[in-house]
Amino acid sequence: MNKVLVEVRDVGKVFHSDWGSIEALKEVNFRCNQSEFVSIVGASGCGKTTLLRIIAGLEPPSSGEVLIDGENIDGPGYGRAVVFQEPRLFPWLTVEKNTALGIQGVEKQDEVEKIVASSLQLVGLTQFSKAYPYELSGGMAQRVSLARALTFKPKVFLMDEPFSALDAQTRARMQEEIIDLWQKTGKTVILVTHDIEEALTVSQKIMIMSPSPGTIKEVLEVPFAYPRNPDRLEFINMRKTILEAIR
Numbered sequence: 519m520n521k522v523l524v525e526v527r528d529v530g531k532v533f534h535s536d537w538g539s540i541e542a543l544k545e546v547n548f549r550c551n552q553s554e555f556v557s558i559v560g561a562s563g564c565g566k567t568t569l570l571r572i573i574a575g576l577e578p579p580s581s582g583e584v585l586i587d588g589e590n591i592d593g594p595g596y597g598r599a600v601v602f603q604e605p606r607l608f609p610w611l612t613v614e615k616n617t618a619l620g621i622q623g624v625e626k627q628d629e630v631e632k633i634v635a636s637s638l639q640l641v642g643l644t645q646f647s648k649a650y651p652y653e654l655s656g657g658m659a660q661r662v663s664l665a666r667a668l669t670f671k672p673k674v675f676l677m678d679e680p681f682s683a684l685d686a687q688t689r690a691r692m693q694e695e696i697i698d699l700w701q702k703t704g705k706t707v708i709l710v711t712h713d714i715e716e717a718l719t720v721s722q723k724i725m726i727m728s729p730s731p732g733t734i735k736e737v738l739e740v741p742f743a744y745p746r747n748p749d750r751l752e753f754i755n756m757r758k759t760i761l762e763a764i765r
């Protein structure tokens with residue numbers, strides 16, 4: 519039976535500033551099952567990042583609540599790892615030291631090393647553990663941030679446009695790698711992307727948001743097997759459906 523891991527209930531968010539208020543989210547409701555790969559797509563400004571930040575506990579909702587594994591979220595926590603658009607590495611630390619920054623509550627150095635080694639292996643960076651960030655390509659740097667996120671042993675990975683700063687080829691490779699990582703670890707993934715093709719390539723479910731105020735317009739199951747082929751008619755048709763829904 520599918521277990522519900524993330525539950526967003528009637529979430530609303532209003533930002534107040536000197537020049538007025540913005541209702542960024544209104545009555546957002548959805549459920550995400552354990553081990554599910556979900557993408558959130560929608561036009562610029564429709565509230566994707568705000569919703570992800572609320573699930574991460576980085577932003578409080580103005581109304582409603584978010585439950586993860588039945589527990590109410592009221593701040594950042596180790597059950598959730600967030601991967602941002604840029605890798606956010608410390609330039610003066612090696613790959614393994616940057617990766618180890620995510621580890622909490624493990625005192626023995628050899629245990630820390632074991633966790634780091636297995637995370638780096640999962641993202642294919644074992645060989646580069648002694649390298650510094652300036653020696654890495656953009657894709658490799660983003661893989662370090664994934665390795666660091668893995669060390670948290672999170673229940674859910676929250677990703678905000680993690681590949682959008684990469685060139686097209688690296689991006690395609692990273693999409694394959696994230697599917698591989700998800701299949702190996704069985705983690706739940708919620709990915710924000712403005713790229714419909716990316717959402718169709720990686721996810722099992724796509725939530726389409728509409729703006730002003732941001733709300734979930736439609737949820738689509740992606741029924742195709744992995745690896746997905748963007749040239750297949752079913753893929754092309756679904757891309758068209760999503761594009762029309764966003765417009």
Ligand SMILES: Nc1ncnc2c1ncn2[C@@H]1O[C@H](COP(=O)(O)OP(=O)(O)OP(=O)(O)O)[C@@H](O)[C@H]1O
Pocket residue numbers: 533534535540542560561562563564565566567568569712732
């Ligand atoms: N900290 C903030 N203060 C005030 N308004 C904000 C803040 N963060 C977001 N907003 C507003 O909330 C709305 C949703 O923004 P958000 O960044 O969540 O959209 P998005 O869908 O992620 O956009 P994009 O695809 O362009 O990144 C926008 O109107 C934005 O101006």
